[in-house]
Amino acid sequence: MSEIAAAGLRPAWRGRLGAEADRAAPDARRLLQLALAGIWLLDGVLQYQAFMFSKGFTEMISGTASGNPRAVASPITWNASLVQHHLVLVNAISATIQVLLGIGIAWRPAVRVALAASIAWALGVWWFGEGLGMVLTSAASPVNGAPGAVILYALLAVLLWPADRPGRPAPFTAARAVGAPVARALWLVLWLSLAWFALLPGNRAPQALSAMIANMESGEPGWLAALDRGAASLLARQGLAASVVLAIALVIVAVGVYLPARYARGTMILAIVIAAAIWVVGEAFGTILTGGGTDPNSGPLLVLLALTYWPARAVVTRPAPAAAAITEGTAAS
């Protein structure tokens, strides 16, 4: 970054060079795209881990077929077989593709191509590698990553697409490309589905949540394992109550995007807190610290998603005409 040496020059420098300097300063959507690029890059790097070149990775893929309808499970089984027979090649290519997606989103001239490719790739992995996030089985839970981290990559790519719809200014970044009604509907569907998953019989059983968290302990560093043990102990035999509380919180988050801006911000903070708690306690940072995590899991993506819906204090303006009015915005438009 350029740095003018004399601090005393800053006001004058900014006054004269402000327009020039600002050209390199990314706007909110670009920053969110860069965050998405970073997660893709991290994803690709994780895919190079030794575990991914082992039989365990194949077993992980084939395991996502169980419980799914036959039409969904058959392609997963076929994919697992393909990976098993060409493990090194397929995994190396997969890792490289994900690294390139991250680089492509960060490299401005390639952002559209990379985002489009990331949608196609994410949908493919969601089905063939994650069994549709297990949403068609009884095993889906917001605490263990439903509806599948990779589908959130695709959703973010759509919402952060570098285009602006004509008409009224967007009340939040996610509405710029698809419009506020569509963006809100997507948010509502996602978070209501998470609430639904939280209330599935398998998740509201007395020991379900506690056992799910306790299972994450294996292989984790001592402090994280202790955290998981503590959380599991706290939730022991409290499955129903915890699921209901979680579901209520998720419903509040779901409808928050329809509230006026000041309340919507509160629900976005709630969404971020829930996502962070899920990431740390329920997902154990995507089990990255065990050397076997294929991605950071859904926590960071839910945080990123909440940030794309953060109500703008000044409504996001269109690039042209330059003199578009800036008005105090509310989430409801």
Place this chain on the structure above:
Amino acid sequence: MIPSPVLDIFAALMLLVAAVSAARLAAARPWRSGARRAALADIDLAHLLMAPAMAGMLVASLQTLPNGAWEAVFAVMTAWFAYRVLRDAQVSGVRALAGGHCAPHLIHAGAMLYMFLALSAPAAHGSGGMSGMSGMGTLELPFLAFGFALALVGYSIWDLDQLSGPGTSGHYSLTVARPAPAGPVLAGVGASAGPGATAVLTEPASPPVVTETIETAPEVPPASAPADGTGVLAPWVATGCRIAMGITMAFMLVIMI
């Protein structure tokens, strides 16, 4: 086990970075150009040291120095860039601690030091020491490795964006001349950069040019200074090296967890 061709590719990339960094140093000849270029030579020198060290960690046959020597090298390098970051913070404010010119290099040097120290720890020896790259579970404090990897990925992504965007800031360039909007411009900044410098506003008679000083070097020549910013000395070359090293280092940290 990670297949050796994967490690070989990353090692080859690092050797390429080392060669480019050596070429930059040779072209810039900082030892003959005074304090101005010497002030920036540390970055290319850091790349020149880090890249072979990383190649040696990835492929055992490329090891050059013993671990202890590398630890000493990267301890000194970390201390040096910590000093540079603190000095930048004194001049440019607290933001320089994370977003300043030298902050990424501090992270790079710190990550290298961490990797060598962690791999030298008793837990790593059982997994093959430096050749433990192809294994996993060899590192002490894996959360620190994850933190370093996140920071390296973040800086690499930011560099890619800045490198490809309009109004590129031009990392490492000593002076960057570029057209400025019509009207009064800041002149004389380059000649007087440093604490206590003064600005002069002039009305341009011809297409204006703004000269920005990129570093807090004690002396900065006018924009007509030769050689900088072209060929192997082009700013994007050094930034490209930094991106390649950042991604490779993140890869190494992650596979060592």
